[in-house]
Amino acid sequence: MISLAGRDIMHSLGKFIFTGMGLGLLIGVTLSMAGIYRGLVDDGKALLDNSGADLWVVQQDTLGPYAESSNIYDNAWRGIRSMPGVARAASVTYFTMQVHKEDQDVRAMVTGIATGDPGTPGWPPYLVAGRQITRDHYEAVADIATGFKLNDRIRIRRNLYTVVGLTRRMVSSGGDPMVFIPLKDAQQEQFLKDNDAIRQQRRRTAENPAFNQPQMPGLLDAIIASQSTNQYVNAVLVQVEAGQDADKVADTIRRWKRLTVFTRAQMEKILIGKLIATSAKQIGMFLVILSIVSAAIVAFIIYTLTLGKIREIAVLKLIGTKNRTIVGLIMQQSIALGVIGFVVGKITATLVMAPIFPKYVLLEPLDSVIGFGVVVMICMISSIIAIRAAMKVDPAEAIGG
Amino acid sequence: MTGKGIRIEGLKKRYGSGDTAVDALTNVNMQVSPGEVVGLIGPSGSGKTTLLKCLGAVIEPTAGRMILGDEIIYEDGWKVNDLRALRRDRIGFIFQAPYLIPFLDVTDNVALLPMLAGKPNAEARSRAIELFKALDVEHRARAMPSQLSGGEQQRVAIARGLVNHPPVILADEPTAPLDSERALAVIRILNNMARKFETAIIVVTHDEKIIPTFKRIYNIRDGVTYEEAGEGRAFT
Incomplete structure (x- = not known):
């Protein structure tokens, strides 16, 4: 038995392919949306993986350091280091923040890392060029997505840093590329005030009689010194x-240090379940629509x-074609349209859309397989209306009268 | 009746019921023998199309009897279970327009019917080619319907009606779109095919050019058939 659907498709191949391409662009957008969601999740996981930590120690009762603000003393790490199992x-x-290079700026997550050696929690785990901060x-190590190159001079707040190393796929949960700088510099940059604000703060402190007591020389200087330094960090990363x-x-850390500690699983839950949940729901809604x-x-x-084939269907019915042959004709065409659309959509998503999206688009093979199944299913369901119309065709229409 | 062909006795068809009922056919009696081509004529609204639909097992008559070959196919209800198979295997159709399937080539348009009946593709196509030879369209066997002239399309449609060797063929104004010469050629072909395949052919027509060619004519008026002798004029 010949394939009626195949013959019909071949007969109007150009029209069919153009229709499939139009549908393919829509499927391409759908696959890209799924890829953006996967990219968001992957960015979150990359942030956790690349931190090299097993535990995140943060300010008590906060969801820091990524989902909420967290401040703990910068010497807390010493006590934590001495805990059993650490x-x-x-x-x-x-x-x-915006990191400047000449007259351009790039949004980046500036990460302050402690001095140490490669493998220290927080350090970029690998470089694609240059060296680590010594x-x-x-000195700075930047993700290549920032567009910075080795030996570039970048400005963070008022200070200039030299890019000594480049890394890859080091991004925040929001997809912003990371720039690593020494911890001391980062502490300063994070809370650095402008000169006017510093002068005003010093004047207000000096005018406060509690701080400026003639019988206690040196008190005012000590207070001003403490105000101009930052003793906080956002978290302590722990490897067990x-x-x-x-x-x-x-x-153990929770009990003795009175700090909040998250494991990798808990942190992943916070990132994916809370931080990107709204974005994920939004993308999910887009996918449904x-x-x-x-x-x-x-x-x-x-x-x-x-x-457009009502007359042919009437003739086919009149000459004794079974309903299942006519259903097959319509459904096979619908599925063929879906297959063409999916192939075009997959190519479009992979080669055209993913590279031009500013954020990471992760097209998982499994998602493609599921997407293909969904497309075929949608095509089969969508053909029901046409099949119903075909089933209603009276074979007598071929006779006329 | 020799046990083949088609015989209709007291066929009735009523549309609707009660006060709105319309009797489209009130008393139809016909008999067409194998190898015979008869004309079915009548004014508009006389019941020609309704009769054709009843004969083609497309609509169900209200009463009467239809005998196809040796088998009663209708007697106050269908006597066959699978009307599609009946239409496919035992009734051939030729329409006013050829209505060829535009996405199948000429051979497959004709071979489709035996394929639907379960015949192997090669045998189905061989049957089609055999008919094309008889109808002089063999050279167009691989063409698409849109590449054929009107006359060629109608000959392919005739081949489609004949390909399953049905005992009866219903032709619904097969010459309507053709000029005199081609119309007569089609009737000549139908006569030749009727004789060759022992098929009974009923030609519904308004066409004054071809009416004189029939030896027997059924004239239908107000749902009643009247048999008349035709001129049986020889083809020129």
Whole structure:
């Protein structure tokens, strides 16, 4: 038995392919939306993976350092380091800002990392060019997504930093590329006031009789000095010793240090469940809407194609064609349209859309397989309207009268 | 009746019921023998199309009897279960317009019917080619319907009506879109095919050019058939 659907498609191949391409662009957008969601999740996971931490120690009763603001003393790491089961501990700061290079600026997450050696929690785990930070001040390692190059001079607040190393896929949960600088510099940049504000603060402190007591020389200077330094970091990143249970180590730190500690699983839940939840829901809604629109378009196209064949269907019915052959004709065309649309959509999403999106678009093979299944399912369901129309065709229409 | 062809006895068809009922056919009696081509004529609204639909098992008559070959197919209700199979295997149709499937080539347009009946593709196509030879369209076997002239399309449509060797063919104004010469050619072909395949052919027509060619004519008026002798004029 010949394939009626195949012959019909071949007969009007150009029209069919153009229709499939139109549908493909829509499917491409849908796949890209799914890719953006996966990219968001992957960015979140990359942030956790690249931090090199097993535990995040943050200010009590906060969801820091990524989802909420968190401040703990910068010497807290020493006590944490001495807790049983802790292999390494290091302070870290995070703040998102515009990083300037000449007259351009890039939005980046500036990360202050403690001095140490490669593998220290918070350090970029690998570089694609250059070296890690070796000096205490004014050196930076930047993600290549910032567009910075080795030896570029970048400005963070009032200070200039030299880019000594480049890394890749080091991004914040929002997808902003990271710039690593020494912790001391980061502490200063995070709370650095402008000169007018510093002068005004000093004047107000000096005018306060409680701070400026003639019988206590040096008190005012000490207070002003403490005001101009930042003793806080956002979190302490902890690596547990091999074979140790991270949950147990976390419990110990919570009990003795009165700080909040998150394990990797808890932090992932915070990032994905809270930080990007709204974005994920928004993308999910877009996916649903796009799926409905795709289904409506497929249904309309197939319905229109079927209406154009009413006379042929009447003739086919009159000469004894079984209903299942006619259903097969319509459904196979619908599925073929979906397959063409999916192929075009996948190519468009992979080669055209993903590279031009400013944020990371992760097109997972499994998502493509699921997407293909959904497209085929939508096409089958969408063809029902056309099939109903075809089933209503009276074979007597071929006779006329 | 020799046990083949088609015979209709006292066929009735009523549309609707009660006060709005319309009797489209009140008393139709016909008999067409194998190898015979008869004309079915009548004014508009006389019931020609309704009769054709009843004969084609497309609509169900209200009463009467239809005998196809040796088998009663209708007697106050259908006597066959699968009307599609009946239409596919035992009734051939030729329409006013050829109504060829535009996305199938000429051979597959004709071979589709035996394929639908379960015949192997090769046998179905071989049957089609055999008919094309008889109808002189063999050279167009691989063409698409849109590439054929009107006359060629109608010959392919005739081949489609004949391909399953049905005992009866219903032709609904098959010469309407054709000029005199081609119309007569089509009737000549139908006569030749009727004889060759022992098929009974009923031609519904208004066409004054071809009416004189029939030896027997059924004239239908107000749902009643009247048999008349035709001129049976020889083809020129």
